[in-house]
Amino acid sequence: xxxxxxxxxxxxxxxxxxxxxxxxxxxxxxxxxxxxxxxxxxxxxxxxxxxxxxxxxxxxxxxxxxxxxxxxxxxxxxxxxxxxxxxxxxxxxxxxxxxxxxxxxxxxxxxxxxxxxxxxxxxxxxxxxxxxxxxxxxxxxxxxxxxxxxxxxxxxxxxxxx
Numbered sequence: 292x293x294x295x296x297x298x299x300x301x302x303x304x305x306x307x308x309x310x311x312x313x314x315x316x317x318x319x320x321x322x323x324x325x326x327x328x329x330x331x332x333x334x335x336x337x338x339x340x341x342x343x344x345x346x347x348x349x350x351x352x353x354x355x356x357x358x359x360x361x362x363x364x365x366x367x368x369x370x371x372x373x374x375x376x377x378x379x380x381x382x383x384x385x386x387x388x389x390x391x392x393x394x395x396x397x398x399x400x401x402x403x404x405x406x407x408x409x410x411x412x413x414x415x416x417x418x419x420x421x422x423x424x425x426x427x428x429x430x431x432x433x434x435x436x437x438x439x440x441x442x443x444x445x446x447x448x449x450x451x452x453x
Contacts, residue, residue: 312342316352323355328362335359344379353379354387358394365400373410385411385420392424396431404428405440412447425449 309315319334335356342349353375360368372391376383388411395404408428411421429449432440445451 310337310341312338312346312352313348315341316348316355319352319355319359323359328359332356332359332363350379350382350387354383354390357391361391361394361400361403362398365395365398365403368395368400369403369406372407376410376414380414385415385418388414389420389424392428396428399435401428401432401435401437401440405432405443409443409447422448 309318315334315338319331319338322328322331322334335352338348338352339356342352354372357368357372357375360371368391372387376388388407392404392407392411395401395407405428408421408424411418412425415421425444425447426449429441429444429451432444433451441449441451
């Protein structure tokens with residue numbers, strides 16, 4: 292009898308899903324890597340419900356969430372990432388700016404990508420990685436014929452010949 296109850300409890304736990312933040316973050320990353328942005332967003336949101344900013348996976352889940360948003364809601368991705376970068380400025384690094392901005396470029400959301408590149412350049416003004424990001428976003432803006440993004444990036448030093 293006890294064994295049957297234990298088995299039933301395990302099945303219910305599996306059916307209801309995990310509340311382990313690391314497992315949920317891993318599931319979000321797997322969904323994101325499989326091109327399932329909406330599913331990834333849901334997993335990252337669930338993971339973040341079970342952790343605070345001090346959790347080891349908080350930044351990974353938060354950046355992953357912004358990446359998922361880049362594919363589903365570019366404006367929200369930009370706003371949420373910039374808010375995260377401001378709030379967690381000591382932890383959000385150059386690679387995080389590049390990751391989200393390039394996901395936005397991939398989604399053809401050049402304006403939001405340019406805004407993140409601009410913020411990254413201001414945060415890390417002497418960074419070769421941010422200069423490379425500016426140029427990659429600039430090249431995408433040029434290819435997309437996005438005059439507003441081009442103007443913004445040229446103001447940041449983009450030469451437009453990449």
